[in-house]
Amino acid sequence: xxxxxxxxxxxxxxxxxxxxxxxxxxxxxxxxxxxxxxxxxxxxxxxxxxxxxxxxxxxxxxxxxxxxxxxxxxxxxxxxxxxxxxxxxxxxxxxxxxxxxxxxxxxxxxxxxxxxxxxxxxxxxxxxxxxxxxxxxxxxxxxxxxxxxxxxxxxxxxxxxxxxxxxxxxxxxxxxxxxxxxxxxxxxxxxxxxxxxxxxxxxxxxxxxxxxxxxxxxxxxxxxxxxxxxxxxxxxxxxxxxxxxxxxxxxxxxxxxxxxxxxxxxxxxxxxxxxxxxxxxxxxxxxxxxxxxxxxxxxxxxxxxxxxxxxxxxxxxxxxxxxxxxxxxxxxxxxxxxxxxxxxxxxxxxxxxxx
Amino acid sequence: xxxxxxxxxxxxxxxxxxxxxxxxxxxxxxxxxxxxxxxxxxxxxxxxxxxxxxxxxxxxxxxxxxxxxxxxxxxxxxxxxxxxxxxxxxxxxxxxxxxxxxxxxxxxxxxxxxxxxxxxxxxxxxxxxxxxxxxxxxxxxxxxxxxxxxxxxxxxxxxxxxxxxxxxxxxxxxxxxxxxxxxxxxxxxxxxxxxxxxxxxxxxxxxxxxxxxxxxxxxxxxxxxxxxxxxxxxxxxxxxxxxxxxxxxxxxxxxxxxxxxxxxxxxxxxxxxxxxx
Numbered sequence: 155x156x157x158x159x160x161x162x163x164x165x166x167x168x169x170x171x172x173x174x175x176x177x178x179x180x181x182x183x184x185x186x187x188x189x190x191x192x193x194x195x196x197x198x199x200x201x202x203x204x205x206x207x208x209x210x211x212x213x214x215x216x217x218x219x220x221x222x223x224x225x226x227x228x229x230x231x232x233x234x235x236x237x238x239x240x241x242x243x244x245x246x247x248x249x250x251x252x253x254x255x256x257x258x259x260x261x262x263x264x265x266x267x268x269x270x271x272x273x274x275x276x277x278x279x280x281x282x283x284x285x286x287x288x289x290x291x292x293x294x295x296x297x298x299x300x301x302x303x304x305x306x307x308x309x310x311x312x313x314x315x316x317x318x319x320x321x322x323x324x325x326x327x328x329x330x331x332x333x334x335x336x337x338x339x340x341x342x343x344x345x346x347x348x349x350x351x352x353x354x355x356x357x358x359x360x361x362x363x364x365x366x367x368x369x370x371x372x373x374x375x376x377x378x379x380x381x382x383x384x385x386x387x388x389x390x391x392x393x394x395x396x397x398x399x400x401x402x403x404x405x406x407x408x409x410x411x412x413x414x415x416x417x418x419x420x421x422x423x424x425x426x427x428x429x430x431x432x433x434x435x436x437x438x439x440x441x442x443x444x445x446x447x448x449x450x451x452x453x454x455x456x457x458x459x460x461x462x463x464x465x466x467x468x469x470x471x472x473x474x475x476x477x478x479x480x481x482x483x484x485x486x487x488x489x490x491x492x493x494x495x496x497x498x499x500x501x502x503x504x505x506x507x508x509x
Numbered sequence: 510x511x512x513x514x515x516x517x518x519x520x521x522x523x524x525x526x527x528x529x530x531x532x533x534x535x536x537x538x539x540x541x542x543x544x545x546x547x548x549x550x551x552x553x554x555x556x557x558x559x560x561x562x563x564x565x566x567x568x569x570x571x572x573x574x575x576x577x578x579x580x581x582x583x584x585x586x587x588x589x590x591x592x593x594x595x596x597x598x599x600x601x602x603x604x605x606x607x608x609x610x611x612x613x614x615x616x617x618x619x620x621x622x623x624x625x626x627x628x629x630x631x632x633x634x635x636x637x638x639x640x641x642x643x644x645x646x647x648x649x650x651x652x653x654x655x656x657x658x659x660x661x662x663x664x665x666x667x668x669x670x671x672x673x674x675x676x677x678x679x680x681x682x683x684x685x686x687x688x689x690x691x692x693x694x695x696x697x698x699x700x701x702x703x704x705x706x707x708x709x710x711x712x713x714x715x716x717x718x719x720x721x722x723x724x725x726x727x728x729x730x731x732x733x734x735x736x737x738x739x740x741x742x743x744x745x746x747x748x749x750x751x752x753x754x755x756x757x758x759x760x761x762x763x764x765x766x767x768x769x770x771x772x773x774x775x776x777x778x779x780x781x782x783x784x785x786x
Contacts (some may be wrong), residue, residue: 180679240682242643260688268677272656275604275644284739287639288662308745309535309636312528315745322739331678361652364672379783423678436782437774452752459753459780460770475755476773478766488763492771493548499783 164299167260170323173199174259176250177210177222178269180241180366184218187265189336191329192226196264198294198302198336203227207259211249213239220295225344226337230345231257235352240363241269246353247276252353254281259324261294261302266328274328276388284319290333290428291316302327307428312448332376332431336362373407373423375430380406380437383426383453386413387442387463387482394420396483400490403497407501409433411449427452442482445470462486511564511666513555513627514618515549515588515612516646519572519579520636520701528747542581547631547703549586551694553701556587558664565589567618571599571610577717578778585704585712590678596721601735604637608645609732615650627664627671630706634656640693647691655690659697 173195178185192208199206208227210218212234219230233249250273254262262277264270266288273501278285291305291314301318302325308315319325349445375381382401384394401408409426410419427449438456442463443449450473453459461474461480471477478485521540529536530664554564554678567590568583570576576620594614602610619625640656647654659676662683669688674681681697702713722728731737758773760766774780 185679212739231694243647247648268657271640272644272654275641275656276648276654279605279608279645279648282603282739284603285641286740287637287641303743307748309523309526312526312747313535313745314748316743318743319739320741323659360657360687361681362596362685364685365754366680367683368680377696433611436779442691447748448594450638451748454750457782458774458777461756471757472752472754473750475753475756476770476772477755479759480763480766484763485766488767489770491764492767496775 164320167300167323170258170260172204172207172259173202173261173263173345174207174254174257174324176262176264176265176270177208177214177218178265179210179212179218182212182215182218183308183332184221184264185265185267186336187267187270187329187331189225190223190331190334191263191265192222193336194225194292194329195261197293199228199262201294201296202260202300203297204260204467207231207257209233209250209253211238211246212445216496219347221339224339224341224343226343228345230347231350232347233350235355237355237359238352240366241273242291242359242361242363243276244359244361245271245352245357245416246273247280248354249350249352250277253278253350254324260300262324262326264326264328265488266330269330278326279322281322283322283324284317285328286317286319287328289329290314291329292327292329292334295466301325301411307448323403330432350436351478372419373421375407375409375426375433378407378433378435379457380404381409381426381433381435381453382406382441383409383411383443384414384420384441385411385443385449387444388414388419389442391419393442393483397439397487400439400486400493403490403493404437406435406437409453411443411446440470440474443470444468447471460499510591511558511595511626512623513564513566513629514560515548515555515566515568515583515617516628516630516642517552517568517570517579518545518582518631518634519543519570519576520545520634521685523635542575542578544582545631545634545636545697547633547694549631549701550696550698551629551631551692552583552586552588553699554661554692554694555627556702557699558627558661559587562664562666565623567579567592567622568612569594569611569618571602571607580647580717581712581715582704584715585708586702587708590622591715593717593719594721595719598722598730598734601738602733603738603740604639604641604645605739605755606733606737608642609737610640610728612646612649613728614720615646617720626669626688626690628652628689630691630693632693632695632783641692643691649774650689650691653686653688655684655689656693657685657695658692659695660754661692661698
């Protein structure tokens with residue numbers, strides 16, 4: 155019995171302390187997910203009573219080390235050089251590995267972006283340790299277990315699973331953009347910046363970034379105050395035009411459920427829900443969206459939700475503040491017209507009599 | 510001649526998995542098994558390189574014996590050779606243990622069938638959704654790693670270089686590297702062909718090469734299967750979302766409904782918050 159208990163006992167990890175966050179950047183601009191991860195990491199670090207650390211790799215990115223402190227980091231590791239301007243797996247993973255081996259964080263967090271997943275996947279294999287992908291909830295058990303509770307959607311978003319890594323350190327996770335909240339930026343905040351040498355300096359690197367074509371588009375669901383989202387009920391690409399007209403009239407943005415993105419009706423950057431963005435706008439329209447849990451977890455935090463669906467039993471109505479049962483092809487243009495009318499009345503008060 | 514290896518996985522079509530509303534558990538019955546579709550895009554790209562430059566395409570998978578069906582599908586599309594790595598001891602593997610076994614498999618493939626120039630994997634699987642196995646294999650075999658590739662621009666077998674487009678959240682990165690390279694494939698990479706009749710005939714009679722742990726004398730048992738997997742699923746649950754059950758707005762004419770709705774919104778604190786009022 156006692157041997158069994160011994161087997162169950164966790165190794166001594168007392169050398170591993172602190173939470174480390176990767177600050178992803180391109181051309182000196184940090185990805186928002188980096189600050190969101192510092193927000194998530196701060197809660198973990200406070201609970202474990204350890205420092206929150208960040209690391210920045212790039213060329214001429216001193217200012218991002220300061221920014222990381224403003225967003226909650228107590229200590230920032232900074233590695234710079236012209237050859238580090240673009241992300242490349244080999245040099246970036248060598249630097250990160252050296253950092254982890256020397257400073258032994260107990261938890262490492264990366265954005266679940268192309269770059270973050272590329273880097274984290276390489277590092278976890280090298281170390282080796284466990285890596286949980288695409289987490290949407292992060293928590294820790296307090297001392298002495300200090301286990302990271304990394305939760306993520308599973309089985310095409312239909313369930314959530316909590317993943318543990320008991321026998322290895324650090325515990326690693328990538329986390330989705332737009333799910334966690336950044337701390338308010340505080341330029342008065344103080345922290346320590348530690349410069350680290352580039353261990354790959356002067357080495358020949360086979361991979362060469364030839365060009366980068368920016369395609370940011372105009373969609374930014376995370377910051378939109380109003381989102382007009384469409385689902386399977388739209389039936390195709392064309393009806394999104396109706397949603398776009400309403401969104402334009404309201405000064406909002408167009409969102410979509412996963413079904414529409416999977417069907418190729420609209421780009422992934424519009425997707426709300428577990429594999430898309432978690433949004434909290436002031437006003438959210440769910441149009442032709444049945445209300446599967448993988449969608450609703452991404453929008454239920456909105457201040458006011460309006461659902462339009464022809465099926466009066468659609469689950470979406472349970473989450474809506476205002477529910478309209480009817481034909482979206484008639485109702486959406488009517489709402490757009492009504493908004494136009496009211497805007498005109500506001501700009502020209504004499505119109506109010508005609509409304 | 511180029512030797513290209515494609516790693517595939519047979520997965521339950523998770524889009525078909527339902528949750529039992531009473532017990533909150535997965536209903537796996539009747540869920541079809543398919544080749545993870547990102548992997549098929551990897552295979553298609555390998556076949557296109559084969560058509561253009563000449564290459565030998567080897568497909569490998571780790572899985573239970575029925576995964577043979579998926580390998581046959583790859584053969585019908587035009588792959589030259591297929592290897593099934595199967596053993597109960599591999600079961601329960603997470604991404605770390607999986608990449609270990611696949612790396613060992615690729616080493617053996619290179620020994621038996623010739624050095625490998627390129628490896629294709631799907632960007633992630635439908636059931637695991639992690640995208641970690643590709644980078645894991647690249648790391649273990651010291652391959653160059655190009656993830657999230659949406660287009661192969663140019664393959665130069667003389668200079669042993671490849672140029673691709675990686676599709677990232679904020680744009681497209683054009684990047685070049687040397688063989689041996691591991692590429693993970695997006696849907697945008699290509700359109701997967703249909704199996705031609707001769708391919709289907711060949712597949713029907715095809716028997717893949719089967720390797721078990723016995724075929725890997727130096728494999729470390731502590732690194733495979735459940736034992737070799739650092740991550741553990743501690744619990745699963747069906748997420749619940751706050752329900753508000755708000756009011757229904759009904760009417761005959763759409764205009765009437767729209768007006769009622771806007772009347773309510775305009776009269777609420779939302780209108781103030783949005784600066785409408």
